[in-house]
Amino acid sequence: MDTTSTTIGWGVLAPGRIAHNFVRDLTQVPDARLVASGSRSLERAEAFAAQHGGRAHGSYAELVADPEVDVVYVASPHTLHEEHTMLALDAGKAVLCEKPMTLDAAATQRLVDAAAERGLFLMEAMWMACNPVVRRITSLLGTPEAPGEHGVARQVHADLGFVVDRDPSDRLLDPSLGGGALLDMGIYPLTFAHLVLGEPEQLVGVAGLSDRGVDLDVAIAGRYAGGATAALTASMSVNSPRTASVATTTGRFDLEHDFHSPTRVLWTAYDGKAGTSTWLEGEEPVIGRGYGNEVVEVHRCLRAGALTSELAPPARTVSLARQMDDLLAQVGVSYDG
Helix, strand or coil, rough: CCCCCHHHHHHHHCCCCCHHHHHEEEEEEEEEEEEEEEECCCCHHHHHHHHHEEEEEHHHHHHHHHCCCCCCECCCCCHHHHHHHHHHHHHHEEECCCCCCCCHHHHHHHHHHHHHHCCCCCCEECHHCHHHHHHHHHHHHCCCCCCCCCCCEEEEEEECCCCCCCCCCCCCCCCHCCHHHHHHHHHHHHHHHHHCCEEEEEEEEEEEHHHHHHHHEEEEEEEEEEEEEEEEEEEECCCEEEEEEEEEEEEEEEECCCCCCCEEEEEEEECCEEEEEEEEECCCCCCCHHHHHHHHHHHHHHHHHCCCCCCCCHHHHHHHHHHHHHHHHCCCCCCCC
């Protein structure tokens, strides 16, 4: 792509629910341009284009071949991510692939390797990692050697759950499409704990399964370096608090409802007797719901000639995939093929 261009052209592969949310934020990034959308149904692509702009392609192959598309946003179901990301990479396009990048760590590693071999940018769409408030929290956390004012993180709580009241054939409930609470919701608490505490030493999970073998409710206990711990939950059966907290050696960060897309965080510093609370924001504004900050990070990488992002590095993407592989095996969930 021409990194000197004033705008970067995006193509949306599979214009479903998440793609609508993403593109609404994309339009708020000044140097981003929606070039086209592609679907197996031309009618569906045309409806998306009528709402958001850009050209409509009646096949994914046509979309990735569009010469004005610099980056392909892969928004298809999990089970198709590997196929569709490879399609875009083989067409010489940079890729932002929705999370989870694939259904397992082996497939995720294959995509990471394929992008590196082709000299192309690839990033998992973990928009939470690009959120300015989340980044502010991680920047304020100290180490045992240099704890600082905000101390060292010792305990993380994070939860994400909402009622999925949909037809059993819906992607979220269908095991053949990689449905389940862990891959769609649990990936956020797991990633948040990883951002704050680093690589886990042990994860133990329990789950309640549907009659089709999909995990509806998941609870995870984690142990991290230095004995730090995490309690993480995800659900598709209840509207849970969706909050998060990070308890440190000098205080606590509290994130409100929808912790994975915050606009502020409450820091409470403790002196041993009482706490003093202060609301903190990010060092830069949240763009839209936060997908816009993810777009900005992709643009920064492309203009710098970087093949990977420091905010959503492939090593962490693969690690999270391994963590979920392990947890799914623990709770008895498997996906055909």
